[in-house]
Amino acid sequence: MKKQLATVSLALALLLIAACGGNSNTNNSNNTNNNNADEPKPISIIAREDGSGTKTAFMEIIGLKGKADPENVIIQTGTAGVLTEVKGNPAAIAYESLGYATSDVKILKVDGVEASTANIKNASYKISRPLSVIYQEETLEDEAYKAFYDYLQSSNAQKIISDEGYVSIIDNAAEYTINGALSGKIDVSGSTSLQPVMVLLASDFESLQPNVEVSVSGGGSGTGYQNAEEGVSEFGMISEEFNIEKAPSCTFHVVCKDGIAVIVNKANEIDSISMEQLKRIYDEEAGEEAITTWNEIAK
Amino acid sequence: MGKDNAHKREILIYAACKFASLAALFICIIALVAVIAFVAIRGLPYISMQLIFGDYGKYPSIKPALLGTLYLIAISVSIAAPIGIGSAIFLTEYTKSNSRLVKSIRIAVETLAGIPSIVYGIFGYLVFVVALKYRYSLIGGGITLSIMILPVIVRSTEESLLSVPRSLREGSFALGSSMVRTIFSVVLPCAASGIVTSLILAIGRVMSESAVLILTIGMVVNKVPKGFSSPGTSLALDVYYFGSHGYPNEAAATGVVLLVLVVTINIIATVLGKKYGKGDLANE
Amino acid sequence: MTGKAYQYIKARDAVMRGIFLFCAAFSILALSCICVFLFANGLPFIAKTGISNFFGRKWHLSSGAYGILSMIAASFYVTALSTAIGVVIGLLTAISLYKFCPQKAVGPIRQMINLLAGIPSVIYGLFGLIVIVPYLRDHVSPNGIGYGILSASLVLAVMVLPTIVSVSLDSLNAVPGSYYEGALALGATKEQSVFKVMLPAAKSGVLAAVVLSIGRALGETMAVIMVIGGSPVMPKSLFQSVRTLTANIAMGATELSGDAATALVATGVVLFFFTMLLNISFSLLKGEANGER
Numbered sequence: 054m055k056k057q058l059a060t061v062s063l064a065l066a067l068l069l070i071a072a073c074g075g076n077s078n079t080n081n082s083n084n085t086n087n088n089n090a091d092e093p094k095p096i097s098i099i100a101r102e103d104g105s106g107t108k109t110a111f112m113e114i115i116g117l118k119g120k121a122d123p124e125n126v127i128i129q130t131g132t133a134g135v136l137t138e139v140k141g142n143p144a145a146i147a148y149e150s151l152g153y154a155t156s157d158v159k160i161l162k163v164d165g166v167e168a169s170t171a172n173i174k175n176a177s178y179k180i181s182r183p184l185s186v187i188y189q190e191e192t193l194e195d196e197a198y199k200a201f202y203d204y205l206q207s208s209n210a211q212k213i214i215s216d217e218g219y220v221s222i223i224d225n226a227a228e229y230t231i232n233g234a235l236s237g238k239i240d241v242s243g244s245t246s247l248q249p250v251m252v253l254l255a256s257d258f259e260s261l262q263p264n265v266e267v268s269v270s271g272g273g274s275g276t277g278y279q280n281a282e283e284g285v286s287e288f289g290m291i292s293e294e295f296n297i298e299k300a301p302s303c304t305f306h307v308v309c310k311d312g313i314a315v316i317v318n319k320a321n322e323i324d325s326i327s328m329e330q331l332k333r334i335y336d337e338e339a340g341e342e343a344i345t346t347w348n349e350i351a352k
Numbered sequence: 353m354g355k356d357n358a359h360k361r362e363i364l365i366y367a368a369c370k371f372a373s374l375a376a377l378f379i380c381i382i383a384l385v386a387v388i389a390f391v392a393i394r395g396l397p398y399i400s401m402q403l404i405f406g407d408y409g410k411y412p413s414i415k416p417a418l419l420g421t422l423y424l425i426a427i428s429v430s431i432a433a434p435i436g437i438g439s440a441i442f443l444t445e446y447t448k449s450n451s452r453l454v455k456s457i458r459i460a461v462e463t464l465a466g467i468p469s470i471v472y473g474i475f476g477y478l479v480f481v482v483a484l485k486y487r488y489s490l491i492g493g494g495i496t497l498s499i500m501i502l503p504v505i506v507r508s509t510e511e512s513l514l515s516v517p518r519s520l521r522e523g524s525f526a527l528g529s530s531m532v533r534t535i536f537s538v539v540l541p542c543a544a545s546g547i548v549t550s551l552i553l554a555i556g557r558v559m560s561e562s563a564v565l566i567l568t569i570g571m572v573v574n575k576v577p578k579g580f581s582s583p584g585t586s587l588a589l590d591v592y593y594f595g596s597h598g599y600p601n602e603a604a605a606t607g608v609v610l611l612v613l614v615v616t617i618n619i620i621a622t623v624l625g626k627k628y629g630k631g632d633l634a635n636e
Numbered sequence: 637m638t639g640k641a642y643q644y645i646k647a648r649d650a651v652m653r654g655i656f657l658f659c660a661a662f663s664i665l666a667l668s669c670i671c672v673f674l675f676a677n678g679l680p681f682i683a684k685t686g687i688s689n690f691f692g693r694k695w696h697l698s699s700g701a702y703g704i705l706s707m708i709a710a711s712f713y714v715t716a717l718s719t720a721i722g723v724v725i726g727l728l729t730a731i732s733l734y735k736f737c738p739q740k741a742v743g744p745i746r747q748m749i750n751l752l753a754g755i756p757s758v759i760y761g762l763f764g765l766i767v768i769v770p771y772l773r774d775h776v777s778p779n780g781i782g783y784g785i786l787s788a789s790l791v792l793a794v795m796v797l798p799t800i801v802s803v804s805l806d807s808l809n810a811v812p813g814s815y816y817e818g819a820l821a822l823g824a825t826k827e828q829s830v831f832k833v834m835l836p837a838a839k840s841g842v843l844a845a846v847v848l849s850i851g852r853a854l855g856e857t858m859a860v861i862m863v864i865g866g867s868p869v870m871p872k873s874l875f876q877s878v879r880t881l882t883a884n885i886a887m888g889a890t891e892l893s894g895d896a897a898t899a900l901v902a903t904g905v906v907l908f909f910f911t912m913l914l915n916i917s918f919s920l921l922k923g924e925a926n927g928e929r
Contacts, residue, residue: 376728
């Protein structure tokens with residue numbers, strides 16, 4: 054009986070290999086077709102889900118505020134998905150937080166400007182967004198909350214921000230002065246874009262002020278507005294320009310800036326793209342103007 | 353002759369079916385091995401003491417998630433177990449006829465079992481976060497999960513209660529025992545292992561759930577939960593968080609931890625189920 | 637036995653019965669709660685947007701178009717295809733475990749397959765994203781897109797396999813062995829007896845397996861959002877970015893607020909409605925099958 058099973062499984066394995074072989078053969082012929090220079094190479098457009106801070110900021114900056122994605126866009130709900138797809142798909146284009154873009158993908162220049170922290174700081178690289186905390190003025194009357202607010206502007210915080218690939222916008226910040234007697238509980242919630250770095254900032258702050266506890270939760274920018282406005286959280290995190298209508302009793306502090314990188318596959322020959330081209334790729338209503346193949350983008 | 357050929361052909365066709373079925377078995381096993389191997393290969397190299405036991409700081413850690421998961425298991429099982437076992441007892445011991453009540457209870461249980469977890473998530477969000485203003489909390493997530501695992505417990509407890517031979521109950525009644533006494537001293541002890549197995553399966557379900565929790569417990573990945581009412585995270589949620597916030601390797605590593613735990617739990621359940629299985633009891 | 641003690645026991649029995657009854661009724665209570673909360677939040681929104689808008693083709697948040705028809709269609713295709721693949725492979729696997737493979741191997745294989753059921757769906761999603769999508773894109777897809785109905789269906793098919801295998805194997809095992817022996821005695825081959833006699837005899841169990849897997853495929857979220865693509869358009873091809881009902885909820889769940897969030901609750905109501913429909917038809921089918929016996 055054992056022998057029989059072994060024979061059967063061997064036969065099946067062979068069959069499977071043969072099937073796979075067949076597949077890769079057809080694929081090879083496809084590839085030769087693709088190598089043909091005249092063959093149009095369609096762009097795989099990758100976007101983030103509606104409501105994502107990265108998406109809102111990106112669409113607004115390239116001039117498509119409030120517009121929906123073009124047809125057949127591929128929506129990824131997270132960085133891992135975006136990066137995996139761009140890494141593996143030679144035809145892909147996507148946008149992602151600069152801090153997350155790894156060496157597995159190629160970061161394009163936009164209008165000839167490299168996406169570097171320096172260029173984001175001096176605003177020559179256009180696609181970036183502020184990551185802010187919002188709070189009610191009275192909040193800062195409390196010692197512990199004020200201390201955390203001060204900490205966010207200290208050199209300690211700026212170092213963490215830069216280390217994580219975000220753009221610190223405060224130069225020559227002073228070191229945080231520890232207040233030994235300080236104790237309390239601070240609640241921060243909101244944007245999931247700011248959450249990862251805020252988590253690090255919070256734990257660093259806690260190591261400086263062991264009696265203060267900072268809890269950081271997600272929920273999205275909408276939650277950030279709501280919780281800060283209702284006083285549920287002392288600080289709400291948002292990943293877009295502060296919109297006072299959403300939280301009338303609040304004011305904001307920009308923690309850092311986050312560049313949004315336009316990324317493509319490493320095999321892609323293109324190094325630079327213009328804002329205009331980005332707009333024509335991501336505009337659902339571009340119609341005739343729409344760029345759908347890589348051939349239309351000059352090297 | 354023609355008939356003979358047709359007969360031969362039919363035999364051949366069915367032999368082909370047999371091979372197809374063996375092929376399917378093969379595919380099944382390949383799929384299983386592929387999924388597990390994939391997660392293991394990607395995740396194993398990134399498992400470290402820091403990841404599992406460290407404090408969440410510069411490097412991520414799943415300690416808050418481990419504790420959060422424990423909280424969730426504690427809350428959901430301590431709610432769902434008594435209710436689930438109670439309703440299984442009611443359905444098997446107290447009712448014989450297909451009364452309207454029993455029918456509607458069964459339909460309710462079946463329906464609960466069929467509701468997609470994301471719908472439970474919306475429900476939990478609407479009730480605990482919006483209506484009761486608990487905000488994101490482990491207790492909200494735990495209670496929502498307890499409703500979700502209720503059908504699992506009811507169904508499998510019912511099965512193990514049914515597998516207790518009638519004669520045992522009749523013997524107990526004949527000795528003058530009351531209904532309650534019969535249930536607690538005769539039926540439940542006999543079905544104990546089956547019930548425990550069902551609870552373990554329910555725990556497995558809680559551990560691997562993420563769609564419900566994303567909407568109810570807040571995904572606070574860096575804080576060890578302070579109590580039932582604090583927000584938190586779970587292992588499955590950490591896989592999602594790490595995956596979507598720039599830590600793909602940690603996502604895979606957490607996946608391995610989760611997988612090991614779930615597999616262990618399943619094995620315990622299987623061993624328990626086998627050792628004191630209903631089959632043995634029925635044969636006694 | 638004194639009357640008092642008897643009274644006490646009787647009272648205790650009654651109380652315990654009440655407690656058990658409450659436990660049993662809890663399911664009904666919980667279900668009603670779910671219905672109330674979902675409907676109270678979702679239905680007014682559907683009424684406000686208008687049936688024709690809500691069940692329209694266009695989902696375009698900024699212009700107030702909340703049409704989920706394309707998502708219903710995508711959910712339908714994904715569910716149908718994954719169930720078809722899952723049922724064919726799962727049923728054949730159950731059959732081979734039933735008679736065609738060495739009986740010693742059945743136990744371990746079955747346990748291994750049950751393990752598949754315990755793997756969290758997030759992990760299936762990662763697997764699909766990193767293995768299935770790139771493979772389809774590079775080797776199968778005619779248009780260079782790996783996301784879509786086929787990817788999601790394959791991931792879901794693997795996910796529903798354990799359910800189908802174990803439920804149909806159970807129902808095959810429940811068919812009296814005498815049927816099989818009878819068929820053999822009448823001169824049928826082993827294969828013929830299994831496929832022509834045992835399989836039809838187990839059809840109600842197989843049907844149950846199919847319905848369970850439909851429910852699982854229809855409701856699965858985390859695995860699907862990673863491989864479906866997510867574009868809210870009418871599905872026209874297997875390799876096209878589309879969005880299912882569950883994906884629609886999960887994609888907006890953590891970020892949206894206001895009307896858009898309510899639209900997600902309303903999507904949940906529709907999903908809930910479909911699962912109810914499925915459950916009811918299943919109970920009816922089961923009732924029929926039981927009546928037949």
